[in-house]
Amino acid sequence: xxxxxxxxxxxxxxxxxxxxxxxxxxxxxxxxxxxxxxxxxxxxxxxxxxxxxxxxxxxxxxxxxxxxxxxxxxxxxxxxxxxxxxxxxxxxxxxxxxxxxxxxxxxxxxxxxxx
Amino acid sequence: xxxxxxxxxxxxxxxxxxxxxxxxxxxxxxxxxxxxxxxxxxxxxxxxxxxxxxxxxxxxxxxxxxxxxxxxxxxxxxxxxxxxxxxxxxxxxxxxxxxxxxxxxxxxxxxxxxx
Numbered sequence: 001x002x003x004x005x006x007x008x009x010x011x012x013x014x015x016x017x018x019x020x021x022x023x024x025x026x027x028x029x030x031x032x033x034x035x036x037x038x039x040x041x042x043x044x045x046x047x048x049x050x051x052x053x054x055x056x057x058x059x060x061x062x063x064x065x066x067x068x069x070x071x072x073x074x075x076x077x078x079x080x081x082x083x084x085x086x087x088x089x090x091x092x093x094x095x096x097x098x099x100x101x102x103x104x105x106x107x108x109x110x111x112x113x114x115x
Numbered sequence: 116x117x118x119x120x121x122x123x124x125x126x127x128x129x130x131x132x133x134x135x136x137x138x139x140x141x142x143x144x145x146x147x148x149x150x151x152x153x154x155x156x157x158x159x160x161x162x163x164x165x166x167x168x169x170x171x172x173x174x175x176x177x178x179x180x181x182x183x184x185x186x187x188x189x190x191x192x193x194x195x196x197x198x199x200x201x202x203x204x205x206x207x208x209x210x211x212x213x214x215x216x217x218x219x220x221x222x223x224x225x226x227x228x229x230x
Binding site for chain 2: 008010017018019020021022025027029030033048049051052053081113114115
């Protein structure tokens, strides 16, 4: 099996606090994890559970989610309940994988790491 | 059952990028989740999987971890492999729960939210 990773894509065009961004990223990570194949995710964890954190705009996040679905890669899009900071239903984050590096890169390859 | 939440405690005295902080928080969230009681965590998810993101220094993070363990609250401390940004073995984050609000607050009550 090739190397495994999970990609977490955060909206980089929202004005939200660091704490809020982190909680949305954790939602996305956990939900995508739960959708993934149990053997594959155990192997991912055994290898250190590599995660990459990427930034993208609203439209693109939705497109990436659909592309992951079409490619049968476990993915979960997060819409915030809007109790704080953003309007209800705002897309905030997307989790993709864990899955093979190259499969993830085919979807997220154009995005930049969040620094 | 009283309200449920998960606390994610991040080192606020480390000079790491936002992306690195997010990936460490996600590690902590997932590992603590996996340690938690399956019925309780399902209930937590059904209620929206509330997460709070808090900041703390190194020594304090270790103390909080031990306190959670003593109180039988599922908790997971993250030490980074040190491939990037920090020295190998650096404690970066701590996940506590999901568990009842008051049990978490008894441990993390003094900490400030990360903004």
